[in-house]
Amino acid sequence: MSETPRDTLLEVRDLVLRFGGVVAVDGLNMSVHAGEIVSVIGPNGAGKTSAFNCISGFYRANSGSIRFLGQSILRRQPSTITKMGMARTFQNLRLFKEMSILDNVKTGAHYRMKQHWFDALLHTPAYGKSERECEDDARYWLDFVGFKGDTSMYVTALPYGEQRRVEIARALMTKPRVLMLDEPAAGLNHSEKQGLIELIRRIQALGISIVLIEHDMGLVMDISERIIVLNYGKEIADGTPDEIRNDPLVVEAYLGTDEDEEDAE
Ligand SMILES: Nc1ncnc2c1ncn2[C@@H]1O[C@H](COP(=O)(O)OP(=O)(O)OP(=O)(O)O)[C@@H](O)[C@H]1O
Numbered sequence: 001m002s003e004t005p006r007d008t009l010l011e012v013r014d015l016v017l018r019f020g021g022v023v024a025v026d027g028l029n030m031s032v033h034a035g036e037i038v039s040v041i042g043p044n045g046a047g048k049t050s051a052f053n054c055i056s057g058f059y060r061a062n063s064g065s066i067r068f069l070g071q072s073i074l075r076r077q078p079s080t081i082t083k084m085g086m087a088r089t090f091q092n093l094r095l096f097k098e099m100s101i102l103d104n105v106k107t108g109a110h111y112r113m114k115q116h117w118f119d120a121l122l123h124t125p126a127y128g129k130s131e132r133e134c135e136d137d138a139r140y141w142l143d144f145v146g147f148k149g150d151t152s153m154y155v156t157a158l159p160y161g162e163q164r165r166v167e168i169a170r171a172l173m174t175k176p177r178v179l180m181l182d183e184p185a186a187g188l189n190h191s192e193k194q195g196l197i198e199l200i201r202r203i204q205a206l207g208i209s210i211v212l213i214e215h216d217m218g219l220v221m222d223i224s225e226r227i228i229v230l231n232y233g234k235e236i237a238d239g240t241p242d243e244i245r246n247d248p249l250v251v252e253a254y255l256g257t258d259e260d261e262e263d264a265e
C-alpha cells in the first residue's frame, strides 16, 4: 500500500436516506482511514446497515456525498464499488445456497476477472488459466479465514459461524482496500468470537481497513481503534474506545439501555 496510515480512503458527508417518513440515515458524517479498524455501533434501528447499504451502492442516498479513494461513488453500482476496492458482508448472510463452499468464494473473483466472454465459452487456454488461478485464490482465502473441511459441500451444510467465515473469504477474494462487516459476531459462541477477533487483526495486517458494525461491546472495545456511534441516523460520537465508554451521550443512547442485548439476527 502506498498511502500513509492516516490517509482517508472513505469519506461520507451529510448522508441522508429516507424510507417514506422514516429517516434511516440523517446527515451522517464519517471517514475511514488507511489500515484502521473502525466500528459503527448504535441501538437497533440506528441506521447502521442502511449507511452500509448506501456506501456499498445497494441503496441510493437521498442526499449527501460519499467519496472513496478520491472519487464520488454516490451513484455507482455495487459491482463497480466492489471493483474499486470495497467489499462487504451482510447482516443476514447472502451466500448462494445452491452452490458449494468453493464456488461461493470463487464468485468473489468475478468482479476483477478481465477475461472475454468467448474465453469462457470456448474454454480457451486463457480461460483455463484464470479458472485455475481463481480456484487457487479461493482455496488460499478459505485457508486464510481458517476454514478446514470439504470445500465441495453445499455452503448451507455448514454451521452459521462457518458460513460467516466463507462470506469473509468471498469478500477477501475481491482484493479490497476497505472491508465492511455487518455484525460478523452475531450468533457466534465465545471461542468463535475470539477466532473472529484474531482473523480481523490478520486482515488488518494485510493493509486492509476494516469497518465493523457490531453489537458485541466486548469485541468492539477490544478490537477498535476508533468507534463511531449512531443514534436515530445521526453520528452522536466518534472516538477511541475509552472516549466512547465515558461519553454520557453514548451511555444514555446506547450502553445504558442495550448493554445486555443479545444479537437480534
Ligand atoms: N428496506 C427498508 N424499508 C423501510 N425501512 C427500512 C428499510 N431498511 C431499514 N429501514 C428502517 O430504517 C431504520 C434503520 O434501520 P437499519 O437496519 O439501518 O438499522 P441498524 O442500525 O442496522 O439496526 P440493527 O442493529 O437492528 O441491525 C429503521 O427504522 C428501519 O426500520
Ligand SMILES: [Mg+2]
Pocket (backbone or CB within 6 Å): 048, 049, 050, 091
Ligand atoms: Mg443492521
